[in-house]
Amino acid sequence: MSKTSLTRRKFLAAGGAGALGAGFAATPAIASGAREWKMVTSWPKGAPGVGVTAQRLADRITLMSGGKLTVKLYAAGELVPALEVFGAVGGGTAELGHTASFFWQGKAKASVFFTTVPFGLTSLEHMAWINQGGGQELWDKLYQPFDIKPFMAGNSGMQMGGWFKREIKSLDDLRGIKIRSAGLGGDLYEKLGATAVLLPPGEIYPGLQSGLVDAVEFLGPWSDRAFGFYKAAPYYYWPSFNKPNGTAECLVNRQAYDSLDDDLKAVVANACQAENAVGLTEAEWENARALADLVANKKVEVREFPADLISKAKELTPALIDGFVAGDAMAEEILKSYRAALDLSQSWSRVGREAYFAARDR
Amino acid sequence: MSKTSLTRRKFLAAGGAGALGAGFAATPAIASGAREWKMVTSWPKGAPGVGVTAQRLADRITLMSGGKLTVKLYAAGELVPALEVFGAVGGGTAELGHTASFFWQGKAKASVFFTTVPFGLTSLEHMAWINQGGGQELWDKLYQPFDIKPFMAGNSGMQMGGWFKREIKSLDDLRGIKIRSAGLGGDLYEKLGATAVLLPPGEIYPGLQSGLVDAVEFLGPWSDRAFGFYKAAPYYYWPSFNKPNGTAECLVNRQAYDSLDDDLKAVVANACQAENAVGLTEAEWENARALADLVANKKVEVREFPADLISKAKELTPALIDGFVAGDAMAEEILKSYRAALDLSQSWSRVGREAYFAARDR
Numbered sequence: 001m002s003k004t005s006l007t008r009r010k011f012l013a014a015g016g017a018g019a020l021g022a023g024f025a026a027t028p029a030i031a032s033g034a035r036e037w038k039m040v041t042s043w044p045k046g047a048p049g050v051g052v053t054a055q056r057l058a059d060r061i062t063l064m065s066g067g068k069l070t071v072k073l074y075a076a077g078e079l080v081p082a083l084e085v086f087g088a089v090g091g092g093t094a095e096l097g098h099t100a101s102f103f104w105q106g107k108a109k110a111s112v113f114f115t116t117v118p119f120g121l122t123s124l125e126h127m128a129w130i131n132q133g134g135g136q137e138l139w140d141k142l143y144q145p146f147d148i149k150p151f152m153a154g155n156s157g158m159q160m161g162g163w164f165k166r167e168i169k170s171l172d173d174l175r176g177i178k179i180r181s182a183g184l185g186g187d188l189y190e191k192l193g194a195t196a197v198l199l200p201p202g203e204i205y206p207g208l209q210s211g212l213v214d215a216v217e218f219l220g221p222w223s224d225r226a227f228g229f230y231k232a233a234p235y236y237y238w239p240s241f242n243k244p245n246g247t248a249e250c251l252v253n254r255q256a257y258d259s260l261d262d263d264l265k266a267v268v269a270n271a272c273q274a275e276n277a278v279g280l281t282e283a284e285w286e287n288a289r290a291l292a293d294l295v296a297n298k299k300v301e302v303r304e305f306p307a308d309l310i311s312k313a314k315e316l317t318p319a320l321i322d323g324f325v326a327g328d329a330m331a332e333e334i335l336k337s338y339r340a341a342l343d344l345s346q347s348w349s350r351v352g353r354e355a356y357f358a359a360r361d362r
Numbered sequence: 363m364s365k366t367s368l369t370r371r372k373f374l375a376a377g378g379a380g381a382l383g384a385g386f387a388a389t390p391a392i393a394s395g396a397r398e399w400k401m402v403t404s405w406p407k408g409a410p411g412v413g414v415t416a417q418r419l420a421d422r423i424t425l426m427s428g429g430k431l432t433v434k435l436y437a438a439g440e441l442v443p444a445l446e447v448f449g450a451v452g453g454g455t456a457e458l459g460h461t462a463s464f465f466w467q468g469k470a471k472a473s474v475f476f477t478t479v480p481f482g483l484t485s486l487e488h489m490a491w492i493n494q495g496g497g498q499e500l501w502d503k504l505y506q507p508f509d510i511k512p513f514m515a516g517n518s519g520m521q522m523g524g525w526f527k528r529e530i531k532s533l534d535d536l537r538g539i540k541i542r543s544a545g546l547g548g549d550l551y552e553k554l555g556a557t558a559v560l561l562p563p564g565e566i567y568p569g570l571q572s573g574l575v576d577a578v579e580f581l582g583p584w585s586d587r588a589f590g591f592y593k594a595a596p597y598y599y600w601p602s603f604n605k606p607n608g609t610a611e612c613l614v615n616r617q618a619y620d621s622l623d624d625d626l627k628a629v630v631a632n633a634c635q636a637e638n639a640v641g642l643t644e645a646e647w648e649n650a651r652a653l654a655d656l657v658a659n660k661k662v663e664v665r666e667f668p669a670d671l672i673s674k675a676k677e678l679t680p681a682l683i684d685g686f687v688a689g690d691a692m693a694e695e696i697l698k699s700y701r702a703a704l705d706l707s708q709s710w711s712r713v714g715r716e717a718y719f720a721a722r723d724r
Contacts, residue, residue: 064628128643220714274635281494284490291713
């Protein structure tokens with residue numbers, strides 16, 4: 001195993017150890033009443049999807065504020081490492097962060113519910129839970145001890161199931177396979193008989209080539225194509241029972257946020273809401289285009305997961321999640337709210353969106 | 363037939379005759395550099411969904427601008443009638459309007475493609491077409507001759523099929539039925555053998571009671587419950603093959619928009635994008651809650667449309683739309699773009715969202 005590859009548990013612990021001691025320093029005024037804020041991110045410079053979204057978010061705030069609040073973006077590693085964004089914002093090294101909540105489960109276990117959950121809410125349903133179903137209040141409460149105010153600020157949308165070197169004809173074919181996976185999705189693969197390995201994005205393709213892993217579950221066609229996974233693993237499986245959503249978050253240092261006048265508070269909140277929606281539609285559009293290209297020009301074999309695999313995964317998920325939250329009162333409270341939102345959304349989707357898709361595909 | 367009820371064609375013609383002659387007057391400055399804009403709407407004061415969205419949109423702009431641009435909202439009829447919003451904004455009577463594009467097909471036929479289309483794009487797919495697929499550029503081009511810049515600014519989401527007094531067990535049961543419906547959806551009901559009648563919202567419930575109509579296709583459970591349709595027509599059908607989306611639009615007088623500095627242009631655009639997303643998630647959340655309530659507490663019979671009705675409706679739709687655009691070059695150009703977006707989105711939904719719903723419902 002490569003020295004830089006990590007088991008999931010170690011990777012999360014490393015993220016968890018990233019808290020910075022630096023206190024929040026007053027923002028320097030660059031003109032009368034003007035501020036300059038730093039936004040640290042977990043993404044490589046200009047990364048398709050998340051990197052572009054982070055830059056647009058910074059630009060929206062800068063432009064709308066009319067020069068009163070200028071945001072400068074830092075790619076992963078430029079100011080702090082990718083997995084120290086949470087600590088850097090809470091500690092005041094940067095006023096803003098753009099990242100994903102499931103990186104922080106070593107600090108606050110329940111953070112995993114604010115990115116994506118196996119067999120959980122789709123993007124629109126997740127956004128409705130945050131906006132209308134009490135999700136935002138719980139998220140605020142979860143991050144409050146870390147001096148952070150979170151906003152949804154981007155979304156990678158519906159994912160794919162993953163890339164496999166060999167065809168998966170039944171659940172048995174998963175046994176013993178080493179798959180790159182993350183979070184609760186990785187835990188679920190372990191329950192299904194595979195071995196989950198968390199590799200940072202840059203190491204996945206080499207890992208597939210070298211045989212370090214036999215499969216990879218990452219994002220959707222847009223992002224996956226850019227990483228070239230199809231060159232080493234030709235079978236691309238659907239549906240993504242593991243990651244039906246992909247919320248990105250904007251973290252704001254609480255003291256920095258509270259120091260803003262109401263107009264600039266609204267500028268930050270609206271910029272996040274606007275980019276959350278536009279980032280999502282961009283991901284959906286580009287995923288659709290990339291999938292068509294992968295099939296037409298890259299000889300990718302697009303396959304449906306076998307029924308016994310999906311059934312077993314669905315059967316195992318509730319107990320897996322119950323076990324994950326057990327003993328953490330905050331995680332138990334958030335799971336309760338999440339499940340209520342899921343019940344409600346699922347009932348409506350059955351006769352709404354889901355039934356419509358079936359009619360349209362007739 | 364009630365004197366105020368109208369056939370669809372007359373209703374649209376009335377909307378089409380609403381252009382106002384008033385030229386655009388310079389906005390009065392209420393303080394140094396401060397402006398006050400009027401927003402006229404097609405909605406009753408505080409109407410669930412659209413009315414709330416319009417008020418929040420006005421408030422977002424006012425708050426973010428820090429007093430530089432204050433927006434005052436006018437309900438339908440307060441300044442101009444509901445169906446004169448387009449002419450009022452283009453003519454400069456108001457700088458902003460909040461309405462829905464399918465009201466304006468008497469002026470610009472292709473406007474119908476920017477609200478919802480039978481067997482067309484779902485909300486997320488529609489937003490992706492507008493944001494990334496060239497839809498915004500075509501919409502701008504369509505409204506340019508009317509001196510209007512359009513933005514998406516709210517969404518009533520996935521709809522239901524409609525309320526019927528009697529059970530619909532096959533396509534035959536639709537023959538001769540008088541149904542309240544609108545736009546291309548109404549045309550489709552006519553092709554299916556029903557008679558489409560366009561009644562303004564306030565006249566639908568009395569019309570159902572009096573027997574003027576036997577059925578009503580309006581919006582989703584949230585809005586439909588408020589109008590009390592369930593008291594006169596107990597069968598509530600799904601899926602909504604007619605209206606899989608419900609985009610609301612913010613119209614901006616072109617000269618007024620061009621007169622803004624870049625920061626305020628961005629404030630208006632971001633406010634629309636933010637409210638577009640939040641309005642949509644609110645509709646989805648409240649529709650889910652209202653449907654559960656209608657079933658549990660209002661004794662509503664929720665039924666699936668018979669298969670032969672859905673199949674026939676799908677079969678008839680392409681020719682219906684081709685006939686609608688025929689001879690209108692702009693409408694033909696927009697339909698071509700819309701259909702390309704639909705093909706792309708449908709391919710991705712099949713292995714993405716749609717397949718995921720099936721796995722989750724297993």
